[in-house]
Amino acid sequence: MEYAEDDFLWVSGIQHFVFCRRQWALIQNEAQWQDNELTLAGQALHQKADQPELKESRGNKLIVRAMPIHSRELGLVGICDVVEMIKDPAGTTLHGHVGKYRPVPVEYKHGQPKADLSDKLQLLAEAWCLEEMLGIKIASGELYYLKTKRREHVVFDEPLRDRLKEACNEMHQLWQRRYVPRVKVNARCNRCSLKDICLPEMLKRESVATYLKRMLAE
C-alpha cells in the first residue's frame, strides 16, 4: 500500500508520537503547538543544520544539508538535517557527481541520548525515505547530541524497522479519524511543551462519556 501525498505526515512528528501519542495528536490533528525552552533550543540547533541547498565536499564525503525527503510506503515527508554521501563502489550514483555514494543520514539533537526510541525511529524514518528515493538499502545512521558533543551510531535492524512501521500505522489511523487519544499522566508531562493546552490534571478525571455510562448502569 502507498499513501497519497495529502495524507503524508511529518517525519519530525515521530519523536512527539513516541514521547506521547496525545502530544503528537494535539500537534498533528488539532494544530496545537507551544514552545518551551527545550523546543526553542532544538529549533535553534536545527536552523544551523538547515541551510537549504548547501553541499560541500570533504575528502571522500559529499555533505548535503536540509535535504527534502519523503516515503510513500510510510506516508511521511520531512527534511533531513544532514546526509553524508560517502564514496563507496557498493553505493548509488548521484546526479552531477562522478562515482558511487553510500548515503548516511545524520540527525542533530539538542540534548543527550534518550532512554526511549524516539530519536532512533526518527533517524530510521529519514533513512527509509532516502532508501525509497535513492533505491538503496541504508544499514545505519548517526545521531549527534549537542550536550555530549558526541555521535551515536544507530544500526537499522529488523526489530527497529518493525517498530517504525507500527508507529506509522498507528499515526495514520489516528490522523484518519482526527482523534486525540487519552493517555496516562506521568512524569513526562512535567517537561511537555503542551501541558497548558493538554491540561493533564483533567485527564486524571473521569471522562463525560464514562461518567454517563456509569450513571446509566447504576
Ligand code: SF4
Ligand atoms: S501533558 Fe502529558 S499527557 Fe498531555 S500531551 Fe503532554 S505528555 Fe502527553
